[in-house]
Amino acid sequence: MHRASQWYLLYQEHLRMYSATTKIRVRYGETDQMGFLYYGFYALYYEVGRAEAIRDLGLTYKELEEMGVMMPVVEMHAHYYRPALYDDLITVKTIVKELQDAPKIQFHSELYNEKGELLNKGVTTLVFVDAKEKKKVSMPQQLKNCLQPYFEKEN
Amino acid sequence: MHRASQWYLLYQEHLRMYSATTKIRVRYGETDQMGFLYYGFYALYYEVGRAEAIRDLGLTYKELEEMGVMMPVVEMHAHYYRPALYDDLITVKTIVKELQDAPKIQFHSELYNEKGELLNKGVTTLVFVDAKEKKKVSMPQQLKNCLQPYFEKEN
């Protein structure tokens, strides 16, 4: 394959993702005595980011739950680069990088402050669980339908 | 009535209550940038105090819930006298002052630091709700049986 085509494919690859942003202001109760957003509360910011990313697709996490699908987190990774401070208006960018066939979904989170500085990166992996059967299930069709267009290969 | 008997009755009155204590250490994530236990997190300390007070009676709040009784809080009052600091080992004293006939129960909480200084006083009122019917119900008999002995008038 020609070099150019390879780059083109990489570029295409890059295009095939879904991302959304939302803003969250750091609350006083979320700071600790270092004066930083407490390291444990980033998980709440990731959660809000994921919920808003799903809402932007025209669906809500609440509706998914009402359909009988729970989405417990099975894995979380977080890297803290710079502290988030009280009253900072944080931009949370949430990215789905691939549409897996597995009964799970992975969200990448990037948090920026108002100066545009990257504060934090997180990855959370959630599984789809049938609330009644307590069994893993594949991604609900409604969610798949919404995400699919962002991952289609162009010809 | 003689004065002496009045005092005796007051003394008796004082005896008729139920109280229990437990200890909670202030977590880093519970402090705010003032370096104090955040004012909102005292509610969690009251909750732990209530749960341990019930456990000391030989019952658990969890069991009450499994019997189909939920106990949402309908009112909370809190007075903050001195700050609780990181790593302070707080003594939470939880007191039931009266056994009401109403479908509710009131807990008084007092928080002390290791020097014995009073930091905070709180009062929470919880109602008993049938989880299925979503209706207020009277205090579960099991809980009443446990509390009754502390409120009996001696003859």
Added chain:
Amino acid sequence: MHRASQWYLLYQEHLRMYSATTKIRVRYGETDQMGFLYYGFYALYYEVGRAEAIRDLGLTYKELEEMGVMMPVVEMHAHYYRPALYDDLITVKTIVKELQDAPKIQFHSELYNEKGELLNKGVTTLVFVDAKEKKKVSMPQQLKNCLQPYFEKEN
């Protein structure tokens, strides 16, 4: 005094207050296993309401702190009427009803869901403390200047 004037004064009284509203969406991590916004986390909603009310005045709580004034909460009262549920978009109305000469300020909070139902009412009292001297001080002039116009008697 005539009845009409009395009513007029009451009406005037009613006008002399400062209020502001903001919206907060209930996070998953803020719910408890009853499926309700946990009773302790309302304090965070009151806090956000107060911060946004001050921001609407053209000042920020952060700036007040940078001027050397801390505002610890000394008292909180909360009444829970209806539960707030996951993903509910809560309207928080924050009201200052009087401009006191004392070194404190009182905020009234009212929380409504999207149907306009009143969920919760709270009152928090904060004192002004000089961060260095650790002494109570009167309301910072900057904040007073911003609030004053809302409490002026018309002639």
Added chain:
Amino acid sequence: MHRASQWYLLYQEHLRMYSATTKIRVRYGETDQMGFLYYGFYALYYEVGRAEAIRDLGLTYKELEEMGVMMPVVEMHAHYYRPALYDDLITVKTIVKELQDAPKIQFHSELYNEKGELLNKGVTTLVFVDAKEKKKVSMPQQLKNCLQPYFEKEN
């Protein structure tokens, strides 16, 4: 080198670590509407585990901070295997596996329920920062002195 000696060294290696355990009961306010300990609050359990591990060494995190050393978290990994439920008494095992020369320390956390089932594993990396200079520094000598004996090679 003989095989036997290799195994002996591995065995020795295994011995060279420091571990401590503490117990934490899941609070109602820490559960979410799935009825599980919310995924974000595990960070608080790791924190308590770390603080108690240091306390068991005869030092406290609070003292380290008073010496002018802050320990912000720069990385966290968490794996969720089974949910922790309300009122579960969780055993938190905290392990330091190596004494690095770098200005950081890594804690491994393992959470078990009362049946001894592994619920969660976490790894947190903290850096040592001089609070005044805002610069990374090496591990405070007091902490090093306490940990050293657990990592010494026997002759």
